[in-house]
Amino acid sequence: MRHDPHPQLIYDFIVTYWxxxxxxxxxxxxxxxxxxxxxxxxxYLVQLKAWGVIDWTPQTIRxxxxxxxxxNG
Numbered sequence: 579m580r581h582d583p584h585p586q587l588i589y590d591f592i593v594t595y596w597x598x599x600x601x602x603x604x605x606x607x608x609x610x611x612x613x614x615x616x617x618x619x620x621x622y623l624v625q626l627k628a629w630g631v632i633d634w635t636p637q638t639i640r641x642x643x644x645x646x647x648x649x650n651g
Contacts, residue, residue: 602640
Protein backbone atom coordinates (compact mmCIF):
# COMPACT_ATOMS: atom_id res chain seq x y z
CA MET A 579 0.00 0.00 0.00
CA ARG A 580 1.30 3.44 -0.95
CA HIS A 581 1.43 6.22 1.65
CA ASP A 582 -0.57 9.30 0.66
CA PRO A 583 1.49 12.43 1.42
CA HIS A 584 -1.33 14.92 0.79
CA PRO A 585 -2.83 15.07 4.32
CA GLN A 586 0.60 15.90 5.75
CA LEU A 587 1.31 18.47 3.01
CA ILE A 588 -2.02 20.18 3.69
CA TYR A 589 -1.49 20.12 7.45
CA ASP A 590 2.04 21.54 7.11
CA PHE A 591 0.80 24.31 4.81
CA ILE A 592 -1.96 25.27 7.26
CA VAL A 593 0.47 25.38 10.20
CA THR A 594 2.99 27.46 8.24
CA TYR A 595 0.29 29.82 6.99
CA TRP A 596 -1.03 30.37 10.53
CA UNK A 597 2.48 31.07 11.81
CA UNK A 598 3.29 33.51 9.00
CA UNK A 599 -0.06 35.29 8.58
CA UNK A 600 -1.83 34.87 11.92
CA UNK A 601 -5.04 33.57 10.34
CA UNK A 602 -6.28 30.57 8.38
CA UNK A 603 -5.69 30.04 4.65
CA UNK A 604 -8.60 29.65 2.27
CA UNK A 605 -9.30 26.32 0.64
CA UNK A 606 -8.24 27.85 -2.66
CA UNK A 607 -4.85 28.82 -1.19
CA UNK A 608 -4.36 25.33 0.20
CA UNK A 609 -5.36 23.67 -3.09
CA UNK A 610 -3.01 25.90 -5.07
CA UNK A 611 -0.07 25.29 -2.73
CA UNK A 612 -0.36 21.49 -2.71
CA UNK A 613 -1.37 21.21 -6.36
CA UNK A 614 -4.77 19.63 -5.86
CA UNK A 615 -8.26 20.41 -7.10
CA UNK A 616 -10.55 22.32 -4.75
CA UNK A 617 -12.85 19.31 -4.30
CA UNK A 618 -9.94 16.99 -3.50
CA UNK A 619 -8.56 19.48 -1.00
CA UNK A 620 -11.95 19.62 0.69
CA UNK A 621 -11.99 15.82 0.98
CA TYR A 622 -8.60 15.88 2.72
CA LEU A 623 -9.77 18.63 5.09
CA VAL A 624 -12.77 16.47 6.02
CA GLN A 625 -10.34 13.62 6.70
CA LEU A 626 -8.04 15.81 8.84
CA LYS A 627 -11.05 17.03 10.81
CA ALA A 628 -12.23 13.44 11.39
CA TRP A 629 -8.76 12.59 12.73
CA GLY A 630 -9.04 15.49 15.20
CA VAL A 631 -6.02 17.33 13.77
CA ILE A 632 -7.95 20.41 12.66
CA ASP A 633 -11.19 22.15 13.48
CA TRP A 634 -13.04 23.59 10.50
CA THR A 635 -16.47 24.90 9.60
CA PRO A 636 -17.18 23.92 5.98
CA GLN A 637 -18.51 26.60 3.63
CA THR A 638 -17.18 29.36 5.88
CA ILE A 639 -14.03 31.19 4.83
CA ARG A 640 -10.85 31.04 6.95
CA UNK A 641 -12.24 28.84 9.74
CA UNK A 642 -9.52 26.17 9.77
CA UNK A 643 -7.84 25.93 13.18
CA UNK A 644 -5.00 23.62 14.13
CA UNK A 645 -5.39 21.57 17.29
CA UNK A 646 -2.55 22.25 19.72
CA UNK A 647 0.19 24.85 19.92
CA UNK A 648 -0.34 26.63 16.59
CA UNK A 649 -4.01 27.45 17.12
CA ASN A 650 -4.66 31.18 17.02
CA GLY A 651 -8.15 32.36 17.82
